[in-house]
Amino acid sequence: xxxxxxxxxxxxxxxxxxxxxxxxxxxxxxxxxxxxxxxxxxxxxxxxxxxxxxxxxxxxxxxxxxxxxxxxxxxxxxxxxxxxxxxxxxxxxxxxxxxxxxxxxxxxxxxxxxxxxxxxxxxxxxxxxxxxxxxxxxxxxxxxxxxxxxxxxxxxxxxxxxxxxxxxxxxxxxxxxxxxxxxxxxxxxxxxxxxxxxxxxxxxxxxxxxxxxxxxxxxxxxxxxxxxxxxxxxxxxxxxxxxxxxxxxxxx
Amino acid sequence: xxxxxxxxxxxxxxxxxxxxxxxxxxxxxxxxxxxxxxxxxxxxxxxxxxxxxxxxxxxxxxxxxxxxxxxxxxxxxxxxxxxxxxxxxxxxxxxxxxxxxxxxxxxxxxxxxxxxxxxxxxxxxxxxxxxxxxxxxxxxxxxxxxxxxxxxxxxxxxxxxxxxxxxxxxxxxxxxxxxxxxxxxxxxxxxxxxxxxxxxxxxxxxxxxxxxxxxxxxxxxxxxxxxxxxxxxxxxxxxxxxxxxxxxxxxxxxxxxxxxxxxxxxxxxxxxxxxxxxxxxxxxxxxxxxxxxxxxxxxxxxxxxxxxxxxxxxxxxxxxxxxxxxxxxxxxxxxxxxxxxxxxxxxxxxxxxxxxxxxxxxxxxxxxxxxxxxxxxxxxxxxxxxxxxxxxxxxxxxxxxxxxxxxxxxxxxxxxxxxxxxxxxxxxxxxxxxxxxxxxxxxxxxxxxxxxxxxxxxxxxxxxxxxxxxxxxxxxxxxxxxxxxxxxxxxxxxxxxxxxxxxxxxxxxxxxxxxxxxxxxxxxxxxxxxxxxxxxxxxxxxxxxxxxxxxxxxxxxxxxxxxxxxxxxxxxxxxxxxxxxxxxxxxxxxxxxxxxxxxxxxxxxxxxxxxxxxxxxxxxxxxxxxxxxxxxxxxxxxxxxxxxxxxxxxxxxxxxxxxxxx
Numbered sequence: 003x004x005x006x007x008x009x010x011x012x013x014x015x016x017x018x019x020x021x022x023x024x025x026x027x028x029x030x031x032x033x034x035x036x037x038x039x040x041x042x043x044x045x046x047x048x049x050x051x052x053x054x055x056x057x058x059x060x061x062x063x064x065x066x067x068x069x070x071x072x073x074x075x076x077x078x079x080x081x082x083x084x085x086x087x088x089x090x091x092x093x094x095x096x097x098x099x100x101x102x103x104x105x106x107x108x109x110x111x112x113x114x115x116x117x118x119x120x121x122x123x124x125x126x127x128x129x130x131x132x133x134x135x136x137x138x139x140x141x142x143x144x145x146x147x148x149x150x151x152x153x154x155x156x157x158x159x160x161x162x163x164x165x166x167x168x169x170x171x172x173x174x175x176x177x178x179x180x181x182x183x184x185x186x187x188x189x190x191x192x193x194x195x196x197x198x199x200x201x202x203x204x205x206x207x208x209x210x211x212x213x214x215x216x217x218x219x220x221x222x223x224x225x226x227x228x229x230x231x232x233x234x235x236x237x238x239x240x241x242x243x244x245x246x247x248x249x250x251x252x253x254x
Numbered sequence: 255x256x257x258x259x260x261x262x263x264x265x266x267x268x269x270x271x272x273x274x275x276x277x278x279x280x281x282x283x284x285x286x287x288x289x290x291x292x293x294x295x296x297x298x299x300x301x302x303x304x305x306x307x308x309x310x311x312x313x314x315x316x317x318x319x320x321x322x323x324x325x326x327x328x329x330x331x332x333x334x335x336x337x338x339x340x341x342x343x344x345x346x347x348x349x350x351x352x353x354x355x356x357x358x359x360x361x362x363x364x365x366x367x368x369x370x371x372x373x374x375x376x377x378x379x380x381x382x383x384x385x386x387x388x389x390x391x392x393x394x395x396x397x398x399x400x401x402x403x404x405x406x407x408x409x410x411x412x413x414x415x416x417x418x419x420x421x422x423x424x425x426x427x428x429x430x431x432x433x434x435x436x437x438x439x440x441x442x443x444x445x446x447x448x449x450x451x452x453x454x455x456x457x458x459x460x461x462x463x464x465x466x467x468x469x470x471x472x473x474x475x476x477x478x479x480x481x482x483x484x485x486x487x488x489x490x491x492x493x494x495x496x497x498x499x500x501x502x503x504x505x506x507x508x509x510x511x512x513x514x515x516x517x518x519x520x521x522x523x524x525x526x527x528x529x530x531x532x533x534x535x536x537x538x539x540x541x542x543x544x545x546x547x548x549x550x551x552x553x554x555x556x557x558x559x560x561x562x563x564x565x566x567x568x569x570x571x572x573x574x575x576x577x578x579x580x581x582x583x584x585x586x587x588x589x590x591x592x593x594x595x596x597x598x599x600x601x602x603x604x605x606x607x608x609x610x611x612x613x614x615x616x617x618x619x620x621x622x623x624x625x626x627x628x629x630x631x632x633x634x635x636x637x638x639x640x641x642x643x644x645x646x647x648x649x650x651x652x653x654x655x656x657x658x659x660x661x662x663x664x665x666x667x668x669x670x671x672x673x674x675x676x677x678x679x680x681x682x683x684x685x686x687x688x689x690x691x692x693x694x695x696x697x698x699x700x701x702x703x704x705x706x707x708x709x710x711x712x713x714x715x716x717x718x719x720x721x722x723x724x725x726x727x728x729x730x731x732x733x734x735x736x737x738x739x740x741x742x743x744x745x746x747x748x749x750x751x752x753x754x755x756x757x758x759x760x761x762x763x764x765x766x767x768x769x770x771x772x773x774x775x776x777x778x779x780x781x782x783x784x785x786x787x788x789x790x791x792x793x794x795x796x797x798x799x800x801x802x803x804x805x806x807x808x809x810x811x812x813x814x815x816x817x818x819x820x821x822x823x824x825x826x827x828x829x830x831x832x833x834x835x836x837x838x839x840x841x842x843x844x845x846x847x848x849x850x851x852x853x854x855x856x857x858x859x860x861x862x863x864x865x866x867x868x869x870x871x872x873x874x875x876x877x878x879x880x881x882x883x884x885x886x887x888x889x890x891x892x893x894x895x896x897x898x899x900x901x902x903x904x905x906x907x908x909x910x911x912x913x914x915x916x
Contacts, residue, residue, distance in 0.1 A: 052767070078769040090767070092760025103753040104768040112750025114778070118742055122749020164768060 004063070005030050006051070006172055006206075011060035013046050013228075020046040021057070022228040028172070028206065033198065035215035035236070036208045038225035039248070044208045045087065047225065048176055051206075052084055053077050065171060079108070083165030087177040087208075089157050091149045097160045098145040101132035104167040135163045138200065139193050155186025159193060166197065173197075173205035179214050187214065194218045216240070224248070261514030262507055266398050269506025270405035271464035271479055272531075273499040276486035277412070278453030278460075280498050283487070285449035288338045289680050291353040294480030295360035296454055297461025298473045300326045301375060302364060304462045305471055308376035317376075322458040329360075330454025334447050341866055346679035347627055351819045351865040354812050357480075359859025361473035362852035375465035401463045408459065409499060412452075477809070478528065481691060482506070484684060485535035491544040501538075505531055529695035532688035539688070540673050545681040573884045577877070581827070588834070589733065593726055601725050602797075603841040604834065608732040609797055611833025612739055612790030614818045615826065619743055620783035621815070622823040623752060625759030626776060627683035629811050630670065630690035631787050636806025637693075638663040638788025639795035640703050643710030653715040656792040663788020664781045671780035675773050678762070690808035698803035709802030712795035732793055739786055740826045746782075747826075755779060813858065820861035822871030831873050 004027045011024040020043045028034050036044050049055035051062055053074040062070040069077050078084075092100055105128040106112060112122050124132075136142045139159040144152060149160055158178055165173055178194070179187050191214060197203060198218070209215045215222065215236075222239040224232040226248040232239045239245055275293055282290045300321045307317035333356065341349050377400070460483075461476060468475050482505055489501030513527040539545050569577070592604040613635050620626050638659030645655040670689050674682045698704030714723040715731065722731045746752050754775055757765045766772050795801045817836050822828025836858070843854045861872050868875040 054763075073771075074766040075769050075771050078767055084767050086764070086767070090761045090764035092757045092764060095756060095760055099753070099756070103757050106750050106753065107769045111754075114751060117746045117749030117751045120745045120749070122745070122751065164764075167768070 004028060005032075005065060007063045008047075008051065009061050009063075011047070011050055011057050011062070013043075013050055013055060013057050019228050021050065024060070024225075024228070024230055026223060026230065026233075031202070032221060033219040034206050034221045034223060035219035036206060036223045036225060037210070037212060037215055041227070042225040043228040044225055045176065046228075048084075048174060048206075048208055052082065052174065081168065081171035082174060083168060083170030083172070083203075084174040085158070085161040085165050085176055085178055087180060089154070089161065091157060091160060093150065094148055096146045096148055097136060097141050097152075097163065098132050100149070100160055100164050101135055101167055102128055104164050105131050108168040131167065135166055138166070138196060139163045140189070153186070155182050155189060158182065158186075158190060162190075162193065162197070166201065166203065169201055169203055171203075173203045175205055175207045175209075177209055178207065179209065179211045187211075190214075191217055212240075257514075258511075261511045263398055265507035265510030266503070267401040267464065267467060267506070268482070268509065269503035270401045271460040271502075272482045272486050272506050273502025274405060274408065274456045274460040274463070275479060275483035276490070276498045276502045277409070277495055278456035279483055279487045280490060280492055280495060281449045281453040281456075283492050285446040286334065286338055286341075288341060288349045288353060289484075289492075289684075290333070290338070290453070291350075291480060292333065292356035292360060293453070293457035293483070294477045295357050295473065296326050296329055296457040297464070297479060298361055298471070298476040299329065299364055299461075300458030301461035301465035301476070302368070302373055302471050305373050305376040305465065306368065309374070314376075318462070322455060322462055326454045326458030326461075327451035330450040330457075331447060334450040337863060337866060338450075339443065339446075344866070345625075346683070347621065347625070347819070348866060348869060350627060350680060350683060351816060352863050354816050355820070355859040355862025355865070357477070357859075358813060358816060358855045359862075362855040362859065364473075365852050366850060366856070373471040375468060375471050377466045397466055404459070404463060408456070412495075474809075481535070481687070482509075482531035485531040485538060485688075488535050488538035488542065488545075488684070491542050493544060505534055508534075525696040525699055529692050532691040532695075535688040536673070536685055536692075539677060539681050539685045545677050569881060570885050570888060572888050573881055576884065577881055592729060600841070601729060603837050605725065605729045605732050605797055606794075607834035607837030608729070608736050608830075609790055609793045609833075610837055611830045612732075612736050612793060613787050614790075614814065614829035614833045615736075615739055615743055616783040616785075616787035616790065617815060617818045618823060618826060618829040619746070619786065620779050621818070622825070622828070623747060623759070624755040624776070624779040626674075626779055627680065627686070627815075628780070628783070629683050629687035629808070629815060630693070631783070631814050632791075632806045632808065632810035633690045633693045634663045634667055634784040634787035635791025635794065635810075636698060636704070636803060637666050637784075638791035639712065639801050639806065640698065640710060640803070641788070642792035642795055643712045643801060644702070646713055647710070651715070651717075652713050652796060653717045655712075656715065656789060656796065659792035659795075660785045660789035663791070664785035666788075667780040667782075667784020668777055670784070671777045674780075675776060687808060687811070690811050694803065694807045698806070704803035707802060707804070709800060709804075710795075711800050712792075713799065714796055728797060732797070735789065735793060736830070739789070740830065743786070744826050751775075751778070813855070816862045817858045818871075819865050819869075820858050820872055822874035824870060825874065828871055828874055832871075835873070 006026070006028040008024055008026045011021050011026075012019075013021040024043070024047060026047075036047065038044055046055060050057045050060075050070075051064075053069070053072060053076075057070060060070070061068055064077065064080055064082065067080070069080065072080075092103070095103075102124045106124070109128070116122050133142075133145075136145050139162055141156060141159055141163065144156060149157055152160065162175070162178065165175075175194075179190055182190060195218065207215055207219055219236060221234065222232070222236045223230060224239060224242075224245050231248055232242050232245045234242075275297060278293055279290065282288055303325055304317050304321035307320055308314060312320070337352055338349070341352070377397070460479065464475075464479055465471055483502065486502035486505055487498055489505075490496075490498030509527055509530040512530055516526060588604065592601050596604075613631065616631055616634065617628070620628050620631075638656075641659040641662040642652060642655035645658060646652050650658070670686060674685050677685060699706045704710070714721070714728055716722065720727075722728045754765070754770050757768070757770060758772060758775055758779075762772055765775075791806065794805075798805075818829060818832045821832035821835060836854075839857060840854055843851065846853060864872050864875075870878070
């Protein structure tokens with residue numbers, strides 16, 4: 003059974019067709035990259051899967067359950083962790099606090115009366131998970147520094163760590179390397195590699211950066227003008243003449 | 255038809271003034287992201303200066319140039335240069351608080367400078383009540399004629415400038431996209447200053463035009479003008495100038511038509527006319543897509559990363575313990591002094607301060623912890639107080655009444671939260687403001703609620719055999735409530751809800767992405783906050799024993815937010831400090847007479863201006879400054895005592911960081 007399956011996903015903005023009949027299937031244990039030129043519909047696909055946008059037609063099935071009518075937070079609780087293309091961190095909070103609040107929410111949240119009698123503090127298990135994740139992404143030394151003081155690369159890693167709390171069944175990374183310099187990008191690649199190894203979490207990576215995508219995924223899906231034009235093993239897809247014409251430009 | 259016109263025409267001067275000010279609001283909002291509520295105060299100042307100048311024998315044109323063309327734009331430019339230029343990339347609260355502070359402070363400064371004597375308004379062009387001609391047998395007065403003509407001329411000039419001149423092109427480009435304009439070589443800050451000057455001129459003009467309708471120049475009339483202008487701006491989605499202008503004029507006319515056709519004498523008809531703009535504001539906010547969260551992106555949001563949110567720095571253990579002991583000693587001394595040393599009226603002052611602290615706690619919870627802006631906390635307090643009063647009249651024990659007051663306020667809070675769920679940022683604040691004004695003008699006037707101007711009496715409680723009628727006993731009761739609620743809020747802050755609220759304040763999108771039910775959380779925050787405010791309000795009622803809806807009107811809501819933000823909105827201690835400080839200063843100021851009677855508003859209004867630099871609040875900043883020095887001293891002493899590795903211990907015990915600065 004597929005972990006995530008979209009069927010006939012269609013989304014229009016006025017006259018612009020952002021997604022047209024996108025059917026996609028991701029199995030357990032797979033890492034899939036979604037690539038395509040600007041305006042191909044990558045982010046819209048992401049938003050429709052996550053519930054930020056409502057598709058005009060089509061369905062999204064996650065872990066055997068239709069989720070396309072569920073609000074974002076419910077889909078998240080079903081086990082989808084995500085990062086944002088434009089950083090969305092909890093301003094004023096430290097990386098550790100990011101992970102602690104997420105851990106509590108993922109575990110089903112708290113009860114108001116427990117807060118009222120002082121039983122709402124972070125549990126040892128939550129602290130342990132936060133510590134392990136901070137180690138995993140290499141942020142232990144800045145764990146208690148407010149995120150505003152961190153570099154962009156480290157902020158992306160905070161988002162990655164936050165998306166890994168739970169752990170999720172599906173990890174969705176939206177342009178994780180945008181705005182990073184060479185060094186930060188290398189760190190990101192190695193961290194994503196370690197995440198795959200140590201946690202076995204798979205993901206969908208929406209990315210511009212083909213080099214990064216091909217090093218971290220096994221399968222590529224190419225979108226162009228809202229349609230899937232290729233889907234298969236990364237090497238085969240990149241050799242496909244249709245893809246080369248649409249994405250890489252003819253003649254290369 | 256004649257009847258229709260006789261209802262329609264008086265609405266036109268209102269509509270024109272609304273439209274002018276609304277255009278100003280939209281211009282500054284688009285150019286600098288600030289929703290400048292201080293335009294209400296600027297309209298007041300211009301009207302006042304104009305009237306005084308004319309009454310001192312200045313020619314009308316000279317008075318007009320001084321008050322409208324020079325004074326108001328100068329004030330606006332000063333605000334832009336000194337204050338709002340630095341809030342461009344800040345969050346909605348940082349932009350709102352200084353504007354509110356100015357709205358409160360400017361009239362009180364004005365009063366201090368020129369005194370409190372009643373000022374009659376002077377007409378700008380024509381005699382206001384003289385009839386010039388008739389339309390469909392309805393008399394057209396000078397007021398209607400002059401406001402219409404002036405507004406049409408000004409708006410026409412604006413349209414021409416916007417369409418043809420280079421300055422208009424630049425202005426439009428900055429309004430559309432300040433970042434792109436800057437890249438294209440337009441100096442956005444200079445253009446934004448131009449927008450501030452122009453909109454201030456509009457505000458001043460609106461003030462001068464509208465003033466003759468009222469019997470005297472008083473600042474509260476101009477706040478009502480401001481709120482109506484906000485409604486007009488909301489009709490235009492804070493974007494479209496033509497829609498805004500049409501909305502303003504339509505609003506003025508519609509409100510007079512409604513007043514004309516409704517049966518007179520009922521509370522609905524007398525209350526609906528002033529409440530109409532707020533109802534329109536509420537509908538426009540909820541109905542228009544631009545205010546949705548997510549969609550309601552701040553026009554400046556993409557410019558630069560926002561300034562970091564405040565967080566208190568971690569302290570050395572010695573200093574942290576020391577400051578805690580010190581606070582405990584000060585608090586105990588205050589309590590002891592209240593009970594033993596000070597004269598009776600000061601006992602009342604401190605009790606009032608404690609009751610006010612409880613109301614302020616509700617702002618700590620909602621705004622400080624959850625980042626939600628509410629401008630109707632005094633209304634929630636009023637709902638609690640009025641419930642307690644009504645129940646007391648029906649022989650329900652007042653102790654129970656106070657608690658039920660909290661319950662009813664909580665229910666009201668949940669109801670108010672519902673329509674705000676789809677909104678983001680400043681729109682939430684404006685919607686709660688419209689609710690506050692609706693309550694002031696309609697809801698609280700009925701005999702079953704606030705009983706209008708005559709109000710209600712609220713007795714002091716008696717629980718079992720213990721009577722809290724005496725002032726000392728009531729002081730203990732209030733203190734007990736404050737301690738229980740303060741501890742509860744503190745526990746909440748350290749618990750799941752507190753962390754979820756912090757996440758909500760940090761980023762609503764990310765909060766949803768990690769699995770927080772943002773809608774539920776916002777309802778919970780509003781409900782709890784309203785409950786606390788309701789209990790505080792009921793206690794206030796029991797303290798003063800006689801209340802009227804006017805004790806809880808929207809102006810208190812604005813002042814409360816300003817006071818708490820100025821003193822410290824992020825901590826329970828801040829709420830208590832704000833409450834006690836407010837009560838004490840109010841008592842001190844009340845001994846002053848005449849023009850200095852509004853000193854309190856000035857103090858807190860100006861303090862709110864520091865919010866841009868010190869979002870933690872002036873008192874919290876002061877404490878932090880003292881603690882920094884204490885830490886230096888402790889370190890120095892430790893080194894002096896020759897403790898090996900003194901510095902290393904200190905470094906290890908301290909968390910490394912205290913923010914990047916803004």
